Amino acid sequence: MPATAPAGVGQLRGEEPFPAAARRSLADPQLRRNLRHATTTIRGKSAAVIAEAPDWEQLRAAGAAVKADTIARLPELLEQLEAKVTEAGGVVHWAADAVEANRIVTDLVRAAGTDRIIKVKSMATQEIGLNEALDSAGITPVETDLAELIVQLGGDRPSHILVPAIHRNRAEIRDIFLRAMPGVDPSLTDDPAALAAAARHYLRKTFLSTPVAVSGANFAVAETGTLAVVESEGNGRMCLTLPETLITIMGVEKVVPTWRDLEVFLQLLPRASTGERMNPYTSMWTGVTPGDGPQAFHLVLLDNGRSAVLADEVGRQALWCIRCSACLNVCPVYERTGGHAYGSVYPGPIGAVLSPQLTGVAENTSLPYASTLCGACYDACPVKIDIPELLVHLRAEVVESRRRPTAESIAMAAAAHTMDRVGWYEAAQRAARLSRLAGRRGRGLPPPLNGWTVSRDLPDAPAETFRDWWARR
């Protein structure tokens, strides 16, 4: 069995189980308002532009087919990618896990002779905790995506794949800027244009004075060794073109076989993600070009548990994910708890299936249960990842990963035993009626059954079951 992502580095595990972390978020009315407003807005935008695409279902099917094919022959495609990147003047590094990836990047930045880098928004670098690793090596990483910058300056954690600062409103953002942004005008208001201008002013100086950039990648085309980043703000393009050295960290699943495959994903991703027909900036680069753009290019191919996911025939479809966040925006659980409750940089439904697989389910046992299996995520997914199926699959793995019986496993085994014997089943029905006569009526149930009566009444067991009525007819 391939190794899972190591503990103690990066951000794939929470400090507490989902229900406990969720309880704290649920108690914050401002957070709930911010989340509801943001997810409702983005859902509406996305639904409108998806409705304009008459071939949306065919596009989804094509996206799923390309991903299934890619994941099925991942080693071959990665070797092709490596050969093409090298041919074009880039250097490819293979990182087995977060520790190795952080070390590779730190060494590269040191070799470039700088103590500050600029960053393009990247989930892979969040996953491995690159900023923390660089900080402890005396290197300052500066996030250039506006929302990531808000999170970084706020000493906060991202809570959404696409909109990391979704949990913040503009008054909170103004306070963060005033407190933490170097050189900010003290008379800054919370007008969105003024906030954007302040960030722009600060970032421009940074872009022009920093020689190394670190990016992620949305796609890597195996046939030519081309990397692609799609974004909305243009900060990414600045990072990808201005510095002398560019380091890209990419989860191995981001490779696609050919340029033609991009045609599918460049339609699917923006509509599902930001609710745009086309993302404003699509940047692509192949190795290095003398006299134009970065003169040194390094590609770090990150495993960090992905081989373990690949080894699971059912679970591997989580690797199809293109990080659009559509599943977060439609998930009724995410809408109420927010991203921090998931404890991982991958929140929401995809996080509930991806994080436990990357870490091994035994280290993330509460996440596969952080869903009602309502299925909204599956319908929203532009590459048709069957998230409910994966959740059920992972729940079985969680149960099987336990060494000792629990109160739940004993109750479940007893219930199954009873349900498989009609006489016992009918006796249990009679017992349910007796509890009614005894006046217990759902109160005083042992945990976790008492969770029901937090907010809901329990109906009385009726005097006559259906099968009694049927027998009497």
Add this chain to the structure above:
Amino acid sequence: MRIALFVTCLADTMFPQAAKATVLLLERLGHEVVFPDGQTCCGQMHINTGYQPEAVPLVRRHARIFDAYDVIVAPSGSCVGTVRQQHAMVARRAGDERLASLAESVAARTYELSELLVDVLGVTDVGAYYPHRVTYHPTCHSLRVLRVGDRPLRLLREVRGLGLVELPAAEQCCGFGGTFALKNADTSTAMLADKMHHVLSTGADVCTASDSSCLMHIGGGLSRLRTGVRAVHLAEILASTEQPGTAGAQSRSAVTR
């Protein structure tokens, strides 16, 4: 037509009025309903909580008992969803290919009530009378696993006396989710609060759905808040007529705290 009733353990034990209404409705439409002996539970709770090996005997029992029938109906979208989408999967995971094919065959003959009425029996006007203001919650498994679409609404629109009012954010989950309601009681409660807010905003006096489990959740919340709004299974509404003593009129609304 001879139709086998898969009552579901929840309807059998806690909501017999929904199952009785299913029988009375189908008989009123001229069909013969049989209740196969030995049936208990489809194993949904086990499967969805991660206890797939424990569910195998339940899958085998269900498939063996219902294999004798050409048409099977259940008043529950989620239990039909389990039979249709999960039984073969559970059998295959346990390495029992023969059981998987049997389960697939039974699943192909199993219908949720609105599917049976509209697709198999070809009726939308079932001759019901129900003089109430009603809002319909399309439960997640009926909506997204079975894809019942507007079949329940087409049936409700033909009910005389019934005022159908649209439920805002209808397609959002009510927060039940089986053991989710216990394991994540706080999140479940937050989702329920929003669902109840939408139900109350319609001014309806009845919220209906095709799943006793979701209705138990929504009804339990409405009862706790003493709203007076009742949760009533779709089968009970469709079984109601102007005759006194029909199933819907008997609907039990008393819920204790």
